[in-house]
Amino acid sequence: MKTNLYSSGQNTSLVLLRILIGWHFLYEGIIKVYNPAWTAKGYLLSASILKPFFNWLSGDSLIGIVDTLNIVGLLAVGAGLLLGLKIRWACVGGIALLALYYLAHPPFGGLEQGPAEGSYWIVNKNLIEIGALVVLYQFPSYYSFGIEKLFSREKPETVNG
Amino acid sequence: MKKEDNLFNLSRRDLLKGLAGVPFLGAVWYAGAKTTVDAKREKKFLLEQLNIKASPPPPTGSMEGKPIRLGIIGFGIRGEQLCRALGFATKQWLADMKESAEKNSNDTRLSEFLDQENLNVKITAVCDVFDVNAERVIDSFSTPENKVKRYATHKELLSSGEVDAVIIATPDHWHAPMATDAVNAGVHVYIEKPMTHTITETYVLRDAVKNNPKVVLQVGHQHRQTQSFLTAMDIIAKKTLGHVSLVTTNTNRNDDNGAWQYDIHEKASPQTINWDLFLGNAPKVEFNKEHFFRWRKWWAYGSGLSGDLLTHDYDRLNCILKMGIPRSVMASGGIYTHRDGRNVPDVLQVNMEYPDFSTGSSQEDGKEKGMTFVYSATLGNQFDRPTYLMGHDATMELGNVISIYADARSTRFADMIKEGRIDPSVPIYQYNPLANATDAVTSATAKYFANKGLLWTYRDGKRVDSTFLHMREWLSCIRNGGKPSCGIQEGFEEAISAHMAGLSYKLGRRIEWDPQEEKVIAKPGEDLDAVLIANEEKVVVV
Numbered sequence: 001m002k003t004n005l006y007s008s009g010q011n012t013s014l015v016l017l018r019i020l021i022g023w024h025f026l027y028e029g030i031i032k033v034y035n036p037a038w039t040a041k042g043y044l045l046s047a048s049i050l051k052p053f054f055n056w057l058s059g060d061s062l063i064g065i066v067d068t069l070n071i072v073g074l075l076a077v078g079a080g081l082l083l084g085l086k087i088r089w090a091c092v093g094g095i096a097l098l099a100l101y102y103l104a105h106p107p108f109g110g111l112e113q114g115p116a117e118g119s120y121w122i123v124n125k126n127l128i129e130i131g132a133l134v135v136l137y138q139f140p141s142y143y144s145f146g147i148e149k150l151f152s153r154e155k156p157e158t159v160n161g
Numbered sequence: 162m163k164k165e166d167n168l169f170n171l172s173r174r175d176l177l178k179g180l181a182g183v184p185f186l187g188a189v190w191y192a193g194a195k196t197t198v199d200a201k202r203e204k205k206f207l208l209e210q211l212n213i214k215a216s217p218p219p220p221t222g223s224m225e226g227k228p229i230r231l232g233i234i235g236f237g238i239r240g241e242q243l244c245r246a247l248g249f250a251t252k253q254w255l256a257d258m259k260e261s262a263e264k265n266s267n268d269t270r271l272s273e274f275l276d277q278e279n280l281n282v283k284i285t286a287v288c289d290v291f292d293v294n295a296e297r298v299i300d301s302f303s304t305p306e307n308k309v310k311r312y313a314t315h316k317e318l319l320s321s322g323e324v325d326a327v328i329i330a331t332p333d334h335w336h337a338p339m340a341t342d343a344v345n346a347g348v349h350v351y352i353e354k355p356m357t358h359t360i361t362e363t364y365v366l367r368d369a370v371k372n373n374p375k376v377v378l379q380v381g382h383q384h385r386q387t388q389s390f391l392t393a394m395d396i397i398a399k400k401t402l403g404h405v406s407l408v409t410t411n412t413n414r415n416d417d418n419g420a421w422q423y424d425i426h427e428k429a430s431p432q433t434i435n436w437d438l439f440l441g442n443a444p445k446v447e448f449n450k451e452h453f454f455r456w457r458k459w460w461a462y463g464s465g466l467s468g469d470l471l472t473h474d475y476d477r478l479n480c481i482l483k484m485g486i487p488r489s490v491m492a493s494g495g496i497y498t499h500r501d502g503r504n505v506p507d508v509l510q511v512n513m514e515y516p517d518f519s520t521g522s523s524q525e526d527g528k529e530k531g532m533t534f535v536y537s538a539t540l541g542n543q544f545d546r547p548t549y550l551m552g553h554d555a556t557m558e559l560g561n562v563i564s565i566y567a568d569a570r571s572t573r574f575a576d577m578i579k580e581g582r583i584d585p586s587v588p589i590y591q592y593n594p595l596a597n598a599t600d601a602v603t604s605a606t607a608k609y610f611a612n613k614g615l616l617w618t619y620r621d622g623k624r625v626d627s628t629f630l631h632m633r634e635w636l637s638c639i640r641n642g643g644k645p646s647c648g649i650q651e652g653f654e655e656a657i658s659a660h661m662a663g664l665s666y667k668l669g670r671r672i673e674w675d676p677q678e679e680k681v682i683a684k685p686g687e688d689l690d691a692v693l694i695a696n697e698e699k700v701v702v703v
Contacts, residue, residue, distance in 0.1 A: 019182070019185060022182075022185075023185065023189055026186065026189045026190070026193070027189050027192070027193045029193075030189065030190055030193030030194060030197070031193050031196065031197050033193075033194075034193065034194050034197035034198060034201070035197050035201070051267060052266055052267075055267075078189075079186055082182040082185050082186045082189070083182035083183065083186060084179070084182050145178050145179075145181055145182070146178075146179060146181075146182060147179055147180065147182065148179075149175060149178060149179040150176070150179040150180075
């Protein structure tokens, strides 16, 4: 039985990590949903590497779709992680979004940095959050906390019949 | 574990654990929505209180009809830029831009030029004292149907019958004589700033335009086309800032090109340059390549910071405030950063006094009146100092983006500051031509991007060359009627104010304006024009 592979402390830690990241994504998404004037244009236009790609995304024809996809992505990843629904998909989606944020403004020496509350070199909070989602992907905490538990065929009760 | 009789056939404990994320989701959603909705309500409240109408300038008229025939007088650095704004680029520039765009896909100068609207004009004539410049025009802008003709003098060009309008982009000392002749010949004029080189010329040109009402004269202050300026005018009209007592504007440059150390062309010689014609009314001196290419460095041909760059900032503010000619001007400065033989200052501070001017007051009648306009310039440092309009109630930072900050001691906003609805350190209003909406409260990130100029634009979300828009407005007035935004009255105010600053610098004293007589006040026997163009640094060393 999968749930017994980890101690309850390990399980709780994984669930806690999932909730924290889900919370963060969901809140970012909601703030943007309720603020129709929000756009990623400035962020994309000021990309420090892969400029042609990010400038293409920020073009008049695409920026509306990009903004919508970003908001939907943030909400879906956030809700998935918080509710415990399609956790692995949410992890992949979250990693993809964070990778884009990271690549637009990577904290590499020599590149111009936007406003930040700390000091970063190569590793910043986006990258750490990516790392945390990789952990969640590898150790999905389905069984102790989350909707997926309700649909799981491998319910703990049924194992011992 | 006891099974419960429910949909999922789970224990109550497992069901709770399964659905435990739902309240988190609800809480986060509620918090996010409430924060944003509350902020929006506050923003809306503030915007309603301020009631500022953000509007771009109206589009100018149709370019249809017969092509307007243009003569180019002066095809130096600025003349070439003006021609590009009209849709004419030299072969050399096109080749250079093509190469640059191939090397760097972010260089969109060529594609922006090619995308520019056709203004339906043709260049039929050129007049330039330097053979190389005149030949570049003929070589690049001639077509099989329309060969550009070169004229030795502007008078020959004006009387040729080949031009409807002229672009004057010569050294300053030729501006007014040429413009006056053109206006009197019934030819429309686009004239670079400063409009004139002396006080007398300013009156002569104004009279000529008054006597030829059909001629459209536009002074080349393209800043008049900046998208934010109508919004700025509305901000003043709504008395948002309260009584503005101080306006500060600046020029900050720190490179040789910015200090007018332009390249000297390898083909320049007495054989290729008509030196006597270049000198015109300037003192006779021997042929001098430096004077020819770097004429902005001498009072005999140029007017230094006061005529060259103060005029931009003065006109930008005059466009918004309509403050007109100052009652008095005091200026000081020196040649502190480019001691290369020039005689115009490269560091200059100008204080213009407007004792009767007011943008409105939120305090008791009579307490506030009067304003100082400060222009501060150095050609030895390029730290960006924004333009500020400083009022009792608020401060406006003026650029492509407009930001307004309430003053902590404001009368008008006192209650809202006390209630915590306004934070004096956060803009209460921000106008950004590219943002989807006007913003009352901005984030550090948004401000960062805006300040970097990334969100700047001019029309319909597209970057447009403001010189193109200024030219277009001029051409539209010629075709469809109407008054250009920088016509003779605006040019008159610009020129007189700049000359007062130049005189104050040179004479080391306060220069006063008599608004009733419309005259710059001179001491008995004093010839102010002679002082102004005297080709020495200062007439009186203080």
